[in-house]
Amino acid sequence: GENVEQHPSTLSVQEGDSAVIKCTYSDSASNYFPWYKQELGKRPQLIIDIRSNVGEKKDQRIAVTLNKTAKHFSLHITETQPEDSAVYFCAASIWETSYDKVIFGPGTSLSVIP
Amino acid sequence: GAVVSQHPSWVICKSGTSVKIECRSLDFQATTMFWYRQFPKQSLMLMATSNEGSKATYEQGVEKDKFLINHASLTLSTLTVTSAHPEDSSFYICSAKFGFTGELFFGEGSRLTVL
Numbered sequence: 455g456e457n458v459e460q461h462p463s464t465l466s467v468q469e470g471d472s473a474v475i476k477c478t479y480s481d482s483a484s485n486y487f488p489w490y491k492q493e494l495g496k497r498p499q500l501i502i503d504i505r506s507n508v509g510e511k512k513d514q515r516i517a518v519t520l521n522k523t524a525k526h527f528s529l530h531i532t533e534t535q536p537e538d539s540a541v542y543f544c545a546a547s548i549w550e551t552s553y554d555k556v557i558f559g560p561g562t563s564l565s566v567i568p
Numbered sequence: 569g570a571v572v573s574q575h576p577s578w579v580i581c582k583s584g585t586s587v588k589i590e591c592r593s594l595d596f597q598a599t600t601m602f603w604y605r606q607f608p609k610q611s612l613m614l615m616a617t618s619n620e621g622s623k624a625t626y627e628q629g630v631e632k633d634k635f636l637i638n639h640a641s642l643t644l645s646t647l648t649v650t651s652a653h654p655e656d657s658s659f660y661i662c663s664a665k666f667g668f669t670g671e672l673f674f675g676e677g678s679r680l681t682v683l
Binding site: 486488490496497498499500503543545547555556557558559560561563 | 665
């Protein structure tokens with residue numbers, strides 16, 4: 455089955471700096487890679503996702519890159535703000551199949567210092 | 569986006585009792601829902617995949633007789649923790665996959681405390 459690893463487990467950056475979180479996956483059949491943000495005591499929320507037919511996707515300050523050959527993908531947050539502080543989870547799945555499970559990485563706790 | 573509602577948001581029960589948690593997709597039909605367990609400061613651990621009209625698929629190590637899952641309709645899945653013990657205390661969260669995009673929408677989560 456799929457296994458997703460994520461690094462670092464904790465990340466602290468100064469406000470305005472960039473943050474990068476990296477993930478690897480094991481199942482070459484996976485082709486959908488979402489990133490979720492979870493604030494303390496709240497449900498995870500999708501912030502960006504990427505499918506295997508593209509190598510990069512950007513949405514304002516957030517970007518995700520995918521290297522299918524190496525089976526790794528990364529989240530990049532630029533111009534970080536205190537409200538970006540949260541736990542971020544990467545995940546892997548097969549998006550065409552409704553029944554396919556989504557496997558999450560262990561998470562990265564991001565702290566943005568004002 | 570789509571809305572998934574989970575109830576109750578928190579529950580306290582005595583050891584040995586059973587607790588039922590409901591997960592509803594409010595504005596879309598979900599043939600598949602997923603149940604996760606989350607320990608403090610840890611990731612979302614997939615417990616089982618709930619399929620409408622058929623048996624749930626449990627992940628390795630998850631006791632199917634302890635965690636009963638029923639997906640009776642396209643908008644409702646339930647998780648029943650049977651004969652709960654203190655070690656079952658945790659945050660349980662459900663999600664539904666929106667078929668079109670593959671995006672997962674999560675319920676609010678249910679915090680279970682077993683005394």
